[in-house]
Amino acid sequence: MAQQVRVPAEEWGAYDWSGRAIKRHRMEVRSAFGFRESTQEDQVQLAQWLAAELCPVELNRERLAEAVVARCRKDRLEPPAPAKVTRLVASAVNTFEEGFCATTVERLPAASRSRLDDLVADDDGGEGTVGGGRTFFTELKADPARWAWTVS
Known part of the structure; x- marks a missing residue:
C-alpha cells in the first residue's frame, strides 16, 4: 500500500x-x-433501492453489499463503513421479506390464512390437539435440529 x-x-x-x-x-x-460523503438520507435511499431492485433476485448478502459499494461509486458517494453496509443490507433484506410475506398473505384466500394461523398457533397445554399432544409446529420450534433430517 x-x-x-x-x-x-x-x-x-x-x-x-x-x-x-x-x-x-x-x-x-x-x-x-x-465524491461526497454519504448522508443518512443516501443510506435510506440505498436500502430502498436494494429492497426494491436487488433483494427480489439476489439472496447472497455479500453480493448485495458489493452492489451497495458499486452503486456508491457510480453515484460518486463515499461508501459507508463496512459495518454500516452490513446493517444497510440487513435492513433492506428485512424490508423486502416483510413486504413479500405481506403480499403473499394478502393473496391467500381467508380460509387458507385461517388454517395457516391455526397451524402455527401456540399450544394451549395440549387441549384441542389431536391425541392431546403438542402440534408438530410447536415441536419443530422447540427443537429444530431434531427435524433437520426431514428437510434434506
Missing part, C-alpha cells in the same frame, strides 16, 4: 488513522475525485 501512494513504509505505519489529519485528507481525496 505504501508503494501505491509513494511513501516509505515506516511513514505509512506511523500515520494517525483516527486523528484530524485523516479527516482532512479524506475530504481532500473526495474533492479531488468528485
Whole structure:
C-alpha cells in the first residue's frame, strides 16, 4: 500500500488513522475525485433501492453489499463503513421479506390464512390437539435440529 501512494513504509505505519489529519485528507481525496460523503438520507435511499431492485433476485448478502459499494461509486458517494453496509443490507433484506410475506398473505384466500394461523398457533397445554399432544409446529420450534433430517 505504501508503494501505491509513494511513501516509505515506516511513514505509512506511523500515520494517525483516527486523528484530524485523516479527516482532512479524506475530504481532500473526495474533492479531488468528485465524491461526497454519504448522508443518512443516501443510506435510506440505498436500502430502498436494494429492497426494491436487488433483494427480489439476489439472496447472497455479500453480493448485495458489493452492489451497495458499486452503486456508491457510480453515484460518486463515499461508501459507508463496512459495518454500516452490513446493517444497510440487513435492513433492506428485512424490508423486502416483510413486504413479500405481506403480499403473499394478502393473496391467500381467508380460509387458507385461517388454517395457516391455526397451524402455527401456540399450544394451549395440549387441549384441542389431536391425541392431546403438542402440534408438530410447536415441536419443530422447540427443537429444530431434531427435524433437520426431514428437510434434506
